[in-house]
Amino acid sequence: MLKQSSKNKAYIQLHIAVFLFGFTAILGKLISLDEVALVWNRLWIATLGLIFIPGVYKGIQSISKKNLLKFIGIGVLVALHWLTFYGSIKIGKSASVTLACLATASLFTSVLEPLITKSKFQWIELILGIVVIFGIYLLSGVGESYHLAIVVGIISAFLAALFSTLNKKYIVGQNTLSVTTIELTSGFLFISFGYPFIETYMPQPNWIPIGTDWVWLIILGLLCTSLAFALAINSLKELSAFISNLSINLEPVYGILLAICLLNEDTLLNYNFYLGTSIILLAVVMHPIITSINNKKKLKQ
Numbered sequence: 525m526l527k528q529s530s531k532n533k534a535y536i537q538l539h540i541a542v543f544l545f546g547f548t549a550i551l552g553k554l555i556s557l558d559e560v561a562l563v564w565n566r567l568w569i570a571t572l573g574l575i576f577i578p579g580v581y582k583g584i585q586s587i588s589k590k591n592l593l594k595f596i597g598i599g600v601l602v603a604l605h606w607l608t609f610y611g612s613i614k615i616g617k618s619a620s621v622t623l624a625c626l627a628t629a630s631l632f633t634s635v636l637e638p639l640i641t642k643s644k645f646q647w648i649e650l651i652l653g654i655v656v657i658f659g660i661y662l663l664s665g666v667g668e669s670y671h672l673a674i675v676v677g678i679i680s681a682f683l684a685a686l687f688s689t690l691n692k693k694y695i696v697g698q699n700t701l702s703v704t705t706i707e708l709t710s711g712f713l714f715i716s717f718g719y720p721f722i723e724t725y726m727p728q729p730n731w732i733p734i735g736t737d738w739v740w741l742i743i744l745g746l747l748c749t750s751l752a753f754a755l756a757i758n759s760l761k762e763l764s765a766f767i768s769n770l771s772i773n774l775e776p777v778y779g780i781l782l783a784i785c786l787l788n789e790d791t792l793l794n795y796n797f798y799l800g801t802s803i804i805l806l807a808v809v810m811h812p813i814i815t816s817i818n819n820k821k822k823l824k825q
Contacts (some may be wrong), residue, residue, distance in 0.1 A: 536761035537755040544752035546778030549619035549626075549745045550611045550786055559610035560715065561731045562741075563603060567712035569745025577754065583699025584706060597701050599710030601687040604737075606711075608680035617675025620789045621728050623779040624801040625677025630687030631656050631807065640689050650819050662800030681819040700757050700770045708749075777805060 525717070546685055574580055612622040631653050660678070660735050677796065689709075696704060780801065783789045 531762045534759040535552045537560030541752040541759070542775050543778050544748045544755075545775045546623070546782060548624050548744060548748045549609075549613060549779045550687060550782050551740050551748065552613045553617070553619045553783075553787060555733075555740045555744070556737055557733060559614050560609050563600070563606040564712065564715045564731065565741050566584055566606065566734060566745050566749065567603065567708050567715070569741060570749035571705060571708045571712060573750030574701055576710065579657060580700065580701050580705055583702030587698060587702065587706070591698070592706065594690075595706045596692075597709040597769060598687050598690050599707030600636075600714045601683055601690070603708050603714050605680055605683035606682060608676050612673045612677035615676060616670045618670065618673065618789055619783040619787065620780045620797070620801075622677045622680070623671055623776040624662075624784070624804060625674055626681050626684065626779075626799070626800070627776040627804045628656050628660070628678060629681040629688070632682050633689055636685050636689045637692070641693050645742075652807045652810065652814075656804050659800045659803035659807065662803065663769075664795050692728055701754065704753060722779040724818040743778035757763055776801075782798050 552559075552562065557565065608621060609626070612625065613619055616622065623650070635653065660674070
């Protein structure tokens with residue numbers, strides 16, 4: 525009875541985390557800052573939220589210099605992912621379109637993982653990848669004004685798949701929250717040191733939040749980043765990786781529903797968007813289910 529209670533608590537923690545992850549796109553549209561200033565502020569706020577968690581600093585000290593450099597590099601990829609993610613939202617002025625593109629990340633992972641971790645390639649993943657391409661083709665019919673946003677959104681999904689796969693390869697034996705703190709800090713420094721270059725293309729960008737931007741950024745940095753990540757990691761103590769991955773795939777679904785309810789984006793989107801998004805999400809959800817069924821068949825043989 526006690527074990528079931530702990531598992532139920534873990535389910536609740538995981539779905540709160542996924543809901544908070546889905547809310548990041550909504551906040552990205554509400555915050556008036558450009559994507560660079562938005563990510564820069566999100567990074568330092570989230571880092572502060574993590575650094576005070578017990579054991580984080582001690583975990584950082586235990587990481588070797590070799591691994592430290594790897595995680596710093598991954599942190600740069602995280603920053604680039606967020607820059608393109610919010611860039612897509614700002615370009616298309618639609619959280620829904622960007623979230624639909626983000627749903628392709630798990631299928632990018634299915635291709636990158638065998639290449640990076642040397643695991644076996646699964647043909648079913650290639651088939652689902654073709655299905656996703658068809659979904660993206662339909663999504664492109666949402667209107668020419670969204671085409672650049674879709675391209676940038678897909679690049680963001682690829683970067684998300686890349687840094688997630690690299691994290692999976694190097695995270696073994698490490699303090700997860702400590703690694704996350706390193707990655708967020710390196711992303712913050714990457715953008716900070718790149719300011720002279722950024723200023724060339726974005727003259728005098730507004731880096732300092734004003735008015736309600738502060739409220740949205742604190743929610744984004746502390747609740748949707750630091751807290752959400754901590755809840756997702758803690759839930760893994762009771763739940764399998766399969767259940768966790770299947771639940772996290774619901775992030776775009778939650779995000780799109782929130783965009784429709786809170787931002788009335790359903791009035792801006794057409795039939796092609798809903799059909800394309802449905803096909804992409806179906807492929808994403810089917811991937812772990814089919815993989816689990818195949819693994820069970822192999823165990824019975």
